[in-house]
């Protein structure tokens with residue numbers, strides 16, 4: 001199993017930024033790659049904001065925050081990930097750009113570096129098919145918001161080596177997560193169950209003529225969910241949820257996987273949830 005002393009994170013959006021935050025908090029020097037310096041700096045500001053909130057709440061001391069932020073270096077140049085032991089990809093959820101990126105990472109990174117994808121609904125095996133060393137490719141699927149959700153799914157693709165798989169598992173533990181092992185099947189474990197469940201919830205909105213607030217209250221107070229389904233898709237992003245539903249429906253052909261028309265209409269109208277300022281709720 002490889003020792004991970006430096007990590008690369010490609011894509012510093014909501015998920016990649018959260019993953020980079022976890023790495024620097026765990027004491028691991030991390031190189032974050034974004035396509036422009038401005039996007040990189042925006043991600044670093046966001047991470048610094050969340051760490052400062054921890055300082056304000058007495059969960060972290062100011063020195064530890066500063067040391068963590070100093071562990072994050074930003075780049076727009078993928079070549080700067082050359083000496084990383086593990087690279088986690090968190091770019092757009094499209095197969096072709098991910099395959100292109102992995103092919104480039106294979107050229108840049110050391111042969112023993114583990115290459116992980118944070119994909120939530122694509123096949124890790126298909127992503128790995130773009131490289132000539134697929135044994136070093138695994139899935140590390142974090143949940144949103146990554147710094148707060150304890151789970152990480154460690155996904156074994158068809159050709160993943162035991163070494164790469166166990167390196168990713170051990171690294172998940174080192175980040176303070178609860179890792180679980182699974183194989184590369186559509187939606188892996190949690191999304192295979194959660195996506196159709198959330199789609200059912202949205203369909204019930206119209207069927208039961210219940211309000212958004214009452215549906216959320218129902219699932220919180222009647223099923224013990226930490227947040228209601230409408231709050232949750234607003235958090236995840238309506239576009240992200242619709243896209244993941246479509247990807248799972250394409251593979252499984254189960255009607256419950258298909259995105260409800262109401263969510264597709266919201267996505268088309270730009271009502272994307274928290275990130276756009278409006279979804280089921282206004283932010």
Ligand code: CAA
Nearest residue numbers: 018050053120142143144145147148149191226227232236
């Ligand atoms: N990154 C880092 N830190 C964050 C953050 C983020 N995105 N969001 C919030 N925080 C920090 C904030 O500093 C916050 O404190 P302040 O508000 O005082 O600044 C602190 O975390 C605590 O936040 P909350 O008070 O909101 O925490 P909470 O106790 O209410 O729990 C929650 C929040 C963990 C999100 C909880 O509501 C929960 O578990 N919700 C369910 C989330 C879920 O199901 N996620 C999975 C989505 S599906 C998915 O991700 C799969 C996929 O592939 C798309």
